[in-house]
Amino acid sequence: MLTLQCPYCGVWAEETELHAEGEAHLKRFGPDSDDADFESYLFMRENPKGVHFERWRHASGCGKFFHAARSTTTLEVFGTYSAQTLEPPKDIKDKISAKYPGWSWREFS
Amino acid sequence: MSEAVSALSGAIFEGFATVTDTGLRGMITVRGDLASKDMGAAIKAAIDADVPAQRRVTAGNGGKVAWMSPDELLVVVDYATVLDTVAKLNAALSGSHTLVSNVSDARAVFEIRGAGCRDVLAKLAPVDLSQGVFAETEIRRTRIAQVPAAFWQTGTESFEVICFRSVAQYVFDVLRLSATKGGEIHHLG
Numbered sequence: 001m002l003t004l005q006c007p008y009c010g011v012w013a014e015e016t017e018l019h020a021e022g023e024a025h026l027k028r029f030g031p032d033s034d035d036a037d038f039e040s041y042l043f044m045r046e047n048p049k050g051v052h053f054e055r056w057r058h059a060s061g062c063g064k065f066f067h068a069a070r071s072t073t074t075l076e077v078f079g080t081y082s083a084q085t086l087e088p089p090k091d092i093k094d095k096i097s098a099k100y101p102g103w104s105w106r107e108f109s
Numbered sequence: 110m111s112e113a114v115s116a117l118s119g120a121i122f123e124g125f126a127t128v129t130d131t132g133l134r135g136m137i138t139v140r141g142d143l144a145s146k147d148m149g150a151a152i153k154a155a156i157d158a159d160v161p162a163q164r165r166v167t168a169g170n171g172g173k174v175a176w177m178s179p180d181e182l183l184v185v186v187d188y189a190t191v192l193d194t195v196a197k198l199n200a201a202l203s204g205s206h207t208l209v210s211n212v213s214d215a216r217a218v219f220e221i222r223g224a225g226c227r228d229v230l231a232k233l234a235p236v237d238l239s240q241g242v243f244a245e246t247e248i249r250r251t252r253i254a255q256v257p258a259a260f261w262q263t264g265t266e267s268f269e270v271i272c273f274r275s276v277a278q279y280v281f282d283v284l285r286l287s288a289t290k291g292g293e294i295h296h297l298g
């Protein structure tokens with residue numbers, strides 16, 4: 001069972017209080033973009049074995065969306081952070097680097 | 110004019126703890142910048158309470174205020190005074206980007222009273238309800254079995270559960286099942 005701390009209300013919420021909302025930090029490509037970018041925005045998702053960044057929603061709690069960084073293999077949680085950001089905060093990236101030197105995920109490393 | 114009644118008209122279940130539909134309650138959702146001067150003044154003007162800190166409940170004159178999220182409060186007052194309270198809040202917040210909404214008739218409130226009240230809730234919500242962990246002045250938004258709900262302590266051996274009126278029968282039924290004699294756990298006391 002996954003337990004994530006909601007950065008908005010501070011609750012350590014277990015999985016059944018949350019709703020998974022897919023991959024984090026998607027860059028939107030709208031109607032004027034080219035077909036490849038639009039297709040990738042709509043359909044292409046990371047499915048890593050290891051470090052992963054996701055969006056979650058504290059659905060049965062305060063209702064807010066937030067981000068989480070975790071490992072899909074060990075279920076270790078590196079941290080949760082605000083939804084109002086375009087990239088993972090430095091302290092979380094440092095924490096991942098300490099454990100998995102040389103990790104990368106999309107444009108982040 | 111039609112007579113307003115609560116969802117289950119005061120239904121009571123006596124198990125190892127007692128579950129009661131507490132009747133109509135005034136509830137007002139307030140959204141906006143909780144740290145703003147206007148918000149502080151509005152909550153003062155409405156029920157003479159302070160804006161609560163994260164996940165806390167503050168009490169005032171004739172009501173309570175609960176922290177629901179970083180931009181949302183729930184003001185709880187007597188059903189009879191809810192329209193007055195809405196008017197006071199609206200007057201105090203007229204200049205700022207806020208929302209004040211009377212949600213009284215969209216909600217139901219149940220009381221769980223008795224020595225096993227923590228066990229009744231702990232069986233239904235993914236929350237640590239141990240003495241000393243769940244604070245006296247805390248509100249917890251979570252789920253009760255399969256539906257969203259919130260609860261707070263009203264005494265050493267009593268809690269109140271707030272849920273949507275549309276699921277009042279469901280919440281009463283699961284609370285009743287959890288409080289049925291023979292289902293005591295004696296874990297949380």
Ligand SMILES: [Zn+2]
Nearest residue numbers: 006009058062
């Ligand atoms: Zn939350």
